Structure formats: C-alpha cells, structure tokens
Amino acid sequence: MRAVWREAVVSAAVVAAIVGAVDLGFRAIVPSLSANSRTLAAAPARAEAIRGYADGPTVLVLGNSISGEGIAADRLQNALRAADVAALVVHQPADTTVARDWYYELTNQFFAHGAVPDFVVLPVGDAHPLTRVNERTEDLLFSFLRWHDLPQLFRISEQAAHDRAIASGRDPTPRTELFEDRAGVALAKGLTLYGFRGRLQKRVLVTAVPRYEELRLAMRDANTSTATGEDAVSADPTWARLLAEAARAAGTRVIVVAMPTEPIEGQLPAEDRALADENGWTVLEPAATATWTREDRPDGLHLTPEARDRLTDLLAPALVDAIRAASPPPTP
Amino acid sequence: MRFDSFIFPLFYVAVIATYWALRRSIRAQNALILLASYVFYGWWDARFLALIALSTAVDFVVARAIDNTDDERHRKRLLLTSLWVNLGLLGVFKYYDFFVGSAVEALAGLGVQANAPLLHIILPVGISFYTFQTLSYTIDVYRRDFRAERDWLAFAGYVAFFPQLVAGPIERATRLVPQFSQPRTIDVDRFRSGLRLLIFGLVKKVAVADNMAPLADFVFGQNPATLSGPIVFAGTLAFAMQIYADFSGYSDIARGTARLMGFELCVNFDRPYVALTPSDFWRRWHVSLSQWLRDYLYVPLGGNRGSVSKTYRNLMATMVFGGLWHGAAWNFVAWGFFHGLILCIYRVARADDRVRRATSAGRLVAGVVFFALTLYGWLLFRARSLDDVVGLTAALGRGWGTWELATPVLAVCAYFSLPVVAHHFLGRRLVGEKWAPASPWLQRALLAGVALYGLTHARASETAFIYFQF
Numbered sequence: 079m080r081a082v083w084r085e086a087v088v089s090a091a092v093v094a095a096i097v098g099a100v101d102l103g104f105r106a107i108v109p110s111l112s113a114n115s116r117t118l119a120a121a122p123a124r125a126e127a128i129r130g131y132a133d134g135p136t137v138l139v140l141g142n143s144i145s146g147e148g149i150a151a152d153r154l155q156n157a158l159r160a161a162d163v164a165a166l167v168v169h170q171p172a173d174t175t176v177a178r179d180w181y182y183e184l185t186n187q188f189f190a191h192g193a194v195p196d197f198v199v200l201p202v203g204d205a206h207p208l209t210r211v212n213e214r215t216e217d218l219l220f221s222f223l224r225w226h227d228l229p230q231l232f233r234i235s236e237q238a239a240h241d242r243a244i245a246s247g248r249d250p251t252p253r254t255e256l257f258e259d260r261a262g263v264a265l266a267k268g269l270t271l272y273g274f275r276g277r278l279q280k281r282v283l284v285t286a287v288p289r290y291e292e293l294r295l296a297m298r299d300a301n302t303s304t305a306t307g308e309d310a311v312s313a314d315p316t317w318a319r320l321l322a323e324a325a326r327a328a329g330t331r332v333i334v335v336a337m338p339t340e341p342i343e344g345q346l347p348a349e350d351r352a353l354a355d356e357n358g359w360t361v362l363e364p365a366a367t368a369t370w371t372r373e374d375r376p377d378g379l380h381l382t383p384e385a386r387d388r389l390t391d392l393l394a395p396a397l398v399d400a401i402r403a404a405s406p407p408p409t410p
Numbered sequence: 411m412r413f414d415s416f417i418f419p420l421f422y423v424a425v426i427a428t429y430w431a432l433r434r435s436i437r438a439q440n441a442l443i444l445l446a447s448y449v450f451y452g453w454w455d456a457r458f459l460a461l462i463a464l465s466t467a468v469d470f471v472v473a474r475a476i477d478n479t480d481d482e483r484h485r486k487r488l489l490l491t492s493l494w495v496n497l498g499l500l501g502v503f504k505y506y507d508f509f510v511g512s513a514v515e516a517l518a519g520l521g522v523q524a525n526a527p528l529l530h531i532i533l534p535v536g537i538s539f540y541t542f543q544t545l546s547y548t549i550d551v552y553r554r555d556f557r558a559e560r561d562w563l564a565f566a567g568y569v570a571f572f573p574q575l576v577a578g579p580i581e582r583a584t585r586l587v588p589q590f591s592q593p594r595t596i597d598v599d600r601f602r603s604g605l606r607l608l609i610f611g612l613v614k615k616v617a618v619a620d621n622m623a624p625l626a627d628f629v630f631g632q633n634p635a636t637l638s639g640p641i642v643f644a645g646t647l648a649f650a651m652q653i654y655a656d657f658s659g660y661s662d663i664a665r666g667t668a669r670l671m672g673f674e675l676c677v678n679f680d681r682p683y684v685a686l687t688p689s690d691f692w693r694r695w696h697v698s699l700s701q702w703l704r705d706y707l708y709v710p711l712g713g714n715r716g717s718v719s720k721t722y723r724n725l726m727a728t729m730v731f732g733g734l735w736h737g738a739a740w741n742f743v744a745w746g747f748f749h750g751l752i753l754c755i756y757r758v759a760r761a762d763d764r765v766r767r768a769t770s771a772g773r774l775v776a777g778v779v780f781f782a783l784t785l786y787g788w789l790l791f792r793a794r795s796l797d798d799v800v801g802l803t804a805a806l807g808r809g810w811g812t813w814e815l816a817t818p819v820l821a822v823c824a825y826f827s828l829p830v831v832a833h834h835f836l837g838r839r840l841v842g843e844k845w846a847p848a849s850p851w852l853q854r855a856l857l858a859g860v861a862l863y864g865l866t867h868a869r870a871s872e873t874a875f876i877y878f879q880f
Contacts, residue, residue, distance in 0.1 A: 079433070082598055082601045085598045085850075089854050089857060092854040092857075092858055093857055096858035096859070096862065097858060097865065261416035261417060282825075283822060286825065287818050287821040292818065293818035293819060293822070296628070297624060297625075
C-alpha cells in the first residue's frame, strides 16, 4: 500500500511539474501570439500615460476588436487637438465587450493604479445583447479580476442566473452546481494555461482550418440558447450600474458610442440607451449619419482601414462637443 | 455529480483515502461505498435516491425469497413482482408521457379527441442503467445462475456503486456482486493502469466529445430544409465522434475509478468504428447493454433457435427495444429498427462469413459501407424528431457540389477527434489501456502529456455526458 501511495504522490508531482513547466512556457510565448495579450501587457504603460498627462482631458477607449478596427486613436487625438482640445486618447482594445469585463478592467487596471481618465468611451457593437456567445471573454475576465473580486462576481452572476430561471419558469433553487461553478472559476483564475486555452485553440483552428471564422460566426448566430452577453452594456444591468458608480466616484464621465455594425448601423439599441440614460452617460451616434456598406465591413462588424478613418472623422466632432459640454470653459 | 466536474476530484480523493484506510474491514469499505454512492447521486438531486433505495430493497428481498423456495409458481410470482416494480418505475418516470402522448396524438389523427394527463416528471439520471442491473440480478437468481446475496450492504453497494451508477457499464451480478465480498487489493501496476484509464477517459470527454458537441448541435439545430448533403454528413460525423468519445470516455473513467478501489468492471467499448458488420459493431459498442439484451431478451424470445422468420422477428424486437431503452422518442425507436433491419439484411447475406473470407480490399470496402450505415444510424439517433429525420434524409440527397461550411466542420472534427481516430487505427497498443512503456518515468510523462492535451483542448463550457439522460 505504501508503494501505491508513493506512486500516487510521484505521479502527481511529475504531472504537476510538466504541466507547470509548459504553463510557464505558454506565459512566455502567449503575449507574442495573441493581440489581446499584447494589449493586456500594454495596460500598465497606458495607465502610466493617463496618470502622467496634465495638458488636457484624458480619454480612455475601453474597446474591443470592433473598436480596434473602428477607431483610430492617433487620428482621433489629432482631430481633437486640431479642434483645440488638447486631449490624450488611449485605446485599450482588449477583445471583450460586456460591461462586467469593462468594469473590472477599468477599476483594476486603471483606477487601482491611480490612472483616472476624464472620459471613458464604451463602444457598443451590435444588437443581440442576450443571445450572444463570446468564448473569448472568460479568459480575459480572469486577467482583469483580482482574487478579492471573486465573491462579488459569484454573488452577481448567481443572482442573474436566479432571475433568468424565474423569468423562464425554471426552478430557481440554488443547486450543487453553484459550488462547482465557483470552484471552476477559481481554478480558471488560478491556472493561466487553463485560462489561455480558448485563445490557443482558436489560434490553431484559425490557422489550420479553412473558413473557420465563417463557421464560428455561423455557430454563434445559430445559438440563441445562452444568456451570456456580448457587445452589450446591458447584458446584465448590474455591471453597468457598478461601472457607473465606480466612474462617478472617480470623477470619470462615461460616453457610449454606437458603432456602425450590422444590424444597428450606428444607432444604440433601445435597451442600451435606457441603461445609458439611467446612469447619466452620454450617448454618441455619429455613424448613424452615414451609410455603411458591406465593402466598409466585410463581416458586418469590423471596418476596413478606410472605413475606420471615416468613422474616426465622424466621431471626433461629436466627441469634441461631448468634452466641451462636460468641461465648461474656465471663467475669465 | 459528474466525473468532469470540479468537485469530483475532491470527492474521489477523500473517498479513496478513507476507503483504503478501512482496508482491514470489507464491511466498512462497503458501507463507505454505499454512502459515497448516495452522496455522488444525491449531489444531482437527492429526491431520486428514494428510487434507488426502493429498487435495491425490492430486489434484495425478492431475490432472497426466490432463493429460499423451490415452489416454481411462487418463484415466478416473486420474479414478476420484481419486474413490475422495476419496469413500473421505468415506465412511470421514463415512458409514461411518451406512450400516453403518442396515443393521444394517434387518436387525434383518427379524429378522436382524447384527454390524458401527462406527468412531466424529470427523468432520474441513470434510471435505465441501475434498473437493468437490478433486473439482471433477480433474473439470474430466478434462473439459478446465481445465489441471492445475503449481505444487504454488499447488495446495496452493487446497485449504487458510484463509478458506474449513472451511465454503466451495466454490470452483471455474477461478475460484480462477488467482488463486494472479497478483500480488495491494489498494487502499483493496477494503480497506474487505473489512473491511466481515468485520465484517458476524462480527456476523451472534455477534449473530444465536448468539442464535437457544438458542431453537432449547430447542424442538427437547424431547419433541415435549409441544409445540404455535405453539412448533414459533417454534422453526423461530428456526432458520431461525440457520442463515442462521450460514452466510452465515461466507461473508461468508471473502470479507472473502480480499479483504483480494487474492483474490475467490464470493457464496454472496443474500437466500434472499425466494425465491418452490424454484429461486429454490437460486440464493440456498449457491450454490456448488447449482452444484456442478448441474454435477457433475445434468447428468452427464442433467439435463433426457431424458424428463420422467428429469428428475424426476435432480432427486430430486441433492437427496437434497445432503441427505446435509449430514450422515449420515436427517433430512438427508428434507430433501433434501423439497426435491427441491417442486422437482418447482413444475416440474410451471410455478411459475417463473407467478410471473414474477404481480401484486405474487400474488408476495407465492408468497413466503409458499414461505417456509412452507422453514420445514418446516428442521424436517426440525434435528430430532434421523426420530421427532422425525414428532412435530414432528404438533405443528404442534395447539394453535394457545394461544401460551404461542411469543410470547416469536417476540419474541426478531424482536428479534435484525432485521439479517437488514432486509438481506432493505431490500436490499443499505442494509446489504449494495454499500452504502457516499460519505464515508470515514461509512464508518468505520458500521463502528463495526456493531461496537458486535455487541459489545452478542453472546451470552456461543460456539456453533460450524453448517456446520463438514458
């Protein structure tokens, strides 16, 4: 029996050592593999830039791939400066789009480091807030989360699950799965390798499988059974409210920008607008004044470089107005 | 509780540490098995533990009463009591709504308005498995193939044994009950092979089956009228890989966890997709169910002892019943009927003999033909309704010129099912249970490699084991 226990311990140690070594290897190479990881790695420098800028207002765009290919930060900054607004525009286009992730990103990666932008811009991309799947957001969430955020995350997520169960006529009684979900989240937070697997898999599949992206989008569109949100400030209004509270407490103003994706075409969906109004956010819809074709966004979501410049040029004056409206000129 | 849940490793380590600490007392170990099994099952929904307890109590008492009497009429009455209770539970919880609902629909089709209340009860997980297991015990005692167990703890442990409680293998009393009365031992080799089975099974589930599930769901979730042949083919192939990796993965985990406790469970799968004929397939797929159906249904019906027509009738009845065992829906009946039909056709054509004598090329053709038939069977199995079966079958006949999304579906399917394909075609020697490098360090490294594969290929969201619903 002793030999069996020894074997169990040695086997566990060998497995842990090999998995750990590979994990460390992944930690080293993943930043060069993934755009999200590069963005995350750049967050401290961006926070430092906001913290150290004193010549005018600071604008943080908490973006995603849609804004990453839809808003040209340098061009926007130049346009603002040309309009006598000496703003610093910092774009953080990590590939996440739900208010929950933005809340943790803003509080933990910026506010917690003393980087308090005057304005934070949230780009809202499409109009299916309750029926979208975003397989990429979970591992990003674990990068934004700190350990002491877990109880809050559990409490709010479980309350939302409870409310959804009641709304759909299911038994809302908490079951043992809740405990397992909590363990799973904690494990995912603890294991970087585990957290990165989605991105690694996607990179392999995108590289190796012809037309994989087309399949992924078709599968996403066909799946209407999940309440996980993508591209929505309102997937769970609690997170938007927390974000609003945190921004208000820090003195940051929130600006929501409707992006020219299909099918919203630059007009904020009603439920997102209601949420923005409730929280006192500014809504900008500059793209709604223009016409956007398939040539501008071949997949219906992401703009071509030319279309990105056009959107940026449309956004700049609206943003200038919003900044001026929020910051009254000094009295003579 | 699911094997691929985060709570299971904690549960299992706690159980197994206590279990081996109690190795001086078989009864204490059996008591722990029973307790752990009830916790394992009750973790899902404790209310349904009452059904397992009822089934256990009835069969323990009835089998002892059968064993204690030579009065054949009394023995038969006792057997019928067990059959009524067990099949009654199965009937109420699994089939009542299906049969009553179908009858009401059929009457409505004839213009007769009938009103019958439906129960809308949740299907208790694993009810078909433990019901068949207890039934086989009582029937074996009735047939005098096996003496009734006198130790209620051992018997209750046999019925509820958590490694195989919810999705099999369906263990025979003759094989498993005696193991509850014998001292159990474990050595380093058994430990390693048990752990290997457990890890390999988990990887099959989380890295293969769970990645196949969204592909199959995507295809089978659509309106068949909008689909073409290639995408239906690709989706069905994904489902074939999913159901094999899912179910055989569960069986591997069950065997591994049991082996680490000193028990041996039967081999439930043996590379079924290399089968060349239907009878070959059923010797490789869900072997414990195939053998159960053979011994407790096909043979009692007369098997192949009567006329040719009766043999075919018995085959069809057995396979339709086997289909219905999988679920209370007409597409499962159609799946069973289809397999019965091809069993009969292959039998008429004496295909087993022909395949045995065939050249390598002939065997290859036989393998491809039978795999295509197996795939069509999975289409029947996975379809959401008989209407969808018709629609999907029609879709198979059109659009073979444009592969559109079928290409990426097939490519993703090929990528994630690589371990299954390797296992099938490179054999057990390479990746299966039998294979183990001589060096213990290589064995541990292999284990780490498989664990790494699972960690990096596991799908983010969990998908329940398919066979739990049966």
